[in-house]
Amino acid sequence: MRKIIEIAVSPGQAAGEKSIRAAVARSLGIQQDELSHVRLIKRSVDSRSRRVLIRLRLEAVLHEDGPYETAIRKSYLNVAGKTRVVIAGAGPAGLFAALRMIELGLKPVILERGKDVHNRKTDIALLNRKQLVDPDSNYCFGEGGAGTFSDGKLYTRSNKRGDAGRIMDTLVYHGADPDIRVDAHPHIGSDKLPAIVENIRNTILQSGGEIHFGSRVSRLVIREGRLKAFADQNGNLTEGKAFILATGHSARDIPSLFLENDLPLEFKPFALGVRVEHPQSLIDSIQYHSKTRNPFLPAASYSLVHQASGRGVFSFCMCPGGIIVPSATEDGQVVVNGMSNSRRNSPFANSGIVVTIDAADLKKYSSHGVLKGLKFQEEIEKISYLAGGSCQRAPAQRLTDFIREKISDGLPDTSYHPGITNYPVHQLFPGFITQRLQEAFLAFDRKMKGFLTSEAVVLAAESRTSSPVRIPRDPQTMAYIAIENLYPCGEGAGYAGGIVSSAMDGEAVAEAIAGKLL
Ligand SMILES: Cc1cc2nc3c(=O)[nH]c(=O)nc-3n(C[C@H](O)[C@H](O)[C@H](O)COP(=O)(O)OP(=O)(O)OC[C@H]3O[C@@H](n4cnc5c(N)ncnc54)[C@H](O)[C@@H]3O)c2cc1C
Incomplete structure (x- = not known):
């Protein structure tokens, strides 16, 4: 007999096969030896309440002996002489x-x-x-x-x-x-x-x-x-x-x-903005409602969206426990993006925060026809390069100063290897981007209390979110x-x-x- 069940367990219980089997048996009201196999179908972290739980969807196989097939089979043909x-x-x-x-x-x-x-x-x-x-x-x-x-x-x-x-x-x-x-x-x-x-x-x-x-x-x-x-x-x-x-x-x-x-x-609408970096411990404490992270929980992430003056502003490619990387494809550009290793164990959390841009925003570039978005991206990347001052250094500002439009008094540590240069990033973008980012950051702080902090830093430019063509x-x-x-x-x-x-x-x-x- 096979049953699909859903259970919620503590992060520690979710980490062990034995404790999952015990929880499944308890939930089904049976003895553990009645369970032939337990297969995990879906796993998610539920941090909506103070007690963070792991939700598991499982298939429980009862009283069925014999092998339980989970291997993935693929059939790649020999195509050497084919079309x-x-x-x-x-x-x-x-x-x-x-x-x-x-x-x-x-x-x-x-x-x-x-x-x-x-x-x-x-x-x-x-x-x-x-x-x-x-x-x-x-x-x-x-x-x-x-x-x-x-x-x-x-x-x-x-x-x-x-x-x-x-x-x-x-x-x-x-x-x-x-x-x-x-x-x-x-x-x-x-x-x-x-x-x-x-x-x-x-x-x-x-x-x-x-x-x-x-x-x-x-x-x-x-x-x-x-x-x-x-x-x-x-x-x-x-x-x-x-x-x-x-x-x-x-x-x-x-x-x-x-x-x-x-x-x-x-032409295709696209999105452009900054990458924001916080200490991971701060994001953990906001998302998991606790000063320290349970060791069985992953580095916490977030996904944020806000409508600012008729345009979407959203978090993009959020990397918990990650680093910011130089993603330019030519000299003379600064482009930032994020990545993390499988263990997500860097002390930083970064994410793109970008504003949707459509043709109406780019009237100044209309002489470039279908390439207007691409030309705009290129220009922002070039300005970021000059503002960074040297090679791949990225212009950066404390998040709170980006909102107050004030030059930062020193910058916090960052994961960005080439280094950051203190710069009024709020001046780097046209007003329609800066103002929407500022409005969105204030809204994000209402959703995630503590998001807006001088410990966070914004880097420019997050420009390669999607194709403008x-x-x-x-x-x-x-x-x-x-x-x-x-x-x-x-x-x-x-x-x-x-x-x-x-x-x-x-x-x-x-x-x-x-x-x-x-
Ligand atoms: C730092 C970073 C982090 C990202 N993180 C994530 C993530 O966590 N999750 C996610 O879903 N996406 C992520 N993305 C985006 C994701 O990588 C892309 O969406 C995806 O790779 C696009 O796939 P693609 O095959 O269409 O193009 P690409 O991956 O861009 O591949 C295009 C390939 O074409 C080659 N090429 C270009 N021009 C030519 C030419 N003229 N002739 C021959 N070859 C050419 C390039 O060298 C490249 O290998 C990230 C991107 C970056 C840069």
């Missing part, structure tokens, strides 16, 4: 498109501008230590894309664009902790992601797919309305039957490949509206935001191509 589909970009969208094509019997050929994950780590270390930005190998570019050192929060549960559960299973199959299948807020950690990306590469290569690093798609070779090949920076052509463009939202050279061929693109697709075929064998995909094309939704979009595009070619 070639060329993919630009080895981020989550490109890699998951490749894996899905292998399951369906197509051969993926990936062109990736950056390096393999091992060599990419060296460039990331140089970026942090010497502040040297390699334009092809950084926090956004290289094997695994922006997903590799991305923290790996996998919060998307929406199945609108595909099957989020399949993405989790594929990640677990390639080495992620199986807990991501049950946690309400699954997280992998930047320390674990590189090995998973490497395992995905091995699956692709062992199945007969190809991956070419150091190959930057620089031209679209179009003949009679169809894409014939991607040309790389050296003019080498890679031909295929269909092409996927999964180059992410930091590939700012991609829109020009369209515009130089008079091909249509669209969309490459329009036919909703039925998923192909680009102007070239029927080109498939824009993932975050850069404007169809996803985050690892899971980009991966799902990759799978969906692969299925659309297979439907056409097989």
